[in-house]
Amino acid sequence: MILLVGGEKGGSGKSCLAQNLAVFFAKELAATVLIADCDPQRTSSDWIQARNNDPELETINCIQLYGKIRNDLLSLNEHYDYVVVDCGGQDNLALRASMSVAHHVLIPMRPKRRDIKTAPHMEDMLSTCKMVNPKMIASFVITQCPSLPNQAPRILEAKEVCASFGINVLDSITYARNIYDDSEEKGTSVFEVDPDGKAANEIRSIANEMLAIKQEVSYEFG
Ligand SMILES: Nc1ncnc2c1ncn2[C@@H]1O[C@H](COP(=O)(O)OP(=O)(O)O)[C@@H](O)[C@H]1O
Numbered sequence: 001m002i003l004l005v006g007g008e009k010g011g012s013g014k015s016c017l018a019q020n021l022a023v024f025f026a027k028e029l030a031a032t033v034l035i036a037d038c039d040p041q042r043t044s045s046d047w048i049q050a051r052n053n054d055p056e057l058e059t060i061n062c063i064q065l066y067g068k069i070r071n072d073l074l075s076l077n078e079h080y081d082y083v084v085v086d087c088g089g090q091d092n093l094a095l096r097a098s099m100s101v102a103h104h105v106l107i108p109m110r111p112k113r114r115d116i117k118t119a120p121h122m123e124d125m126l127s128t129c130k131m132v133n134p135k136m137i138a139s140f141v142i143t144q145c146p147s148l149p150n151q152a153p154r155i156l157e158a159k160e161v162c163a164s165f166g167i168n169v170l171d172s173i174t175y176a177r178n179i180y181d182d183s184e185e186k187g188t189s190v191f192e193v194d195p196d197g198k199a200a201n202e203i204r205s206i207a208n209e210m211l212a213i214k215q216e217v218s219y220e221f222g
């Protein structure tokens with residue numbers, strides 16, 4: 001399965017989500033996982049380098065890919081259970097190329113106006129790519145949500161605005177938690193730092209919700 005974590009807004013949590021999902025697949029599903037890092041800033045590549053220096057951690061492979069990466073992704077998908085693509089927002093070509101072969105596209109969105117303003121453009125890109133990749137499933141996931149109860153309407157509103165573009169919005173969200181930032185430090189994830197914690201459960205919930213959609217659709221198409 002090719003899973004693209006994309007979007008054009010920096011800081012929305014693309015790399016963070018890509019990394020934590022990669023660990024979930026490797027650790028909890030015992031799957032083989034590769035991260036394709038398309039961001040020239042090499043956030044995920046640096047994280048993997050730190051991770052693979054620690055023999056105690058499940059190995060996750062990583063490759064840097066830029067530009068027209070469609071065929072690269074297709075052949076990598078033959079060798080790994082999960083190819084997780086971290087698209088850095090800058091390389092539009094890699095983002096479009098990944099969308100043209102991805103089974104699932106996850107677009108993290110903070111519940112902030114400037115982030116949500118990018119939703120129409122993402123919808124535009126997605127509908128173009130759906131012409132060549134009609135089975136692609138795209139979902140917004142609301143990230144870094146404020147946890148104060150009086151902020152709950154903001155989260156709901158963000159979900160509603162995203163849904164109004166006709167793209168699926170996951171029920172599962174991430175709240176703003178320091179553990180996401182702190183756990184990245186040594187190539188680890190929320191699963192190593194606090195496996196039974198709230199953040200780990202948020203990632204499990206996102207992964208399971210996403211995988212359930214995939215199953216429903218593949219059932220539909222036989
Ligand atoms: N749910 C969250 N709560 C708190 N911090 C987060 C969360 N998700 C991501 N972050 C932090 O926000 C920063 C930007 O995230 P990152 O994944 O690098 O964004 P992007 O790849 O979209 O530019 C990182 O320091 C990351 O640890």
Ligand SMILES: [Mg+2]
Binds near residue numbers: 014015039043
């Ligand atoms: Mg990034």
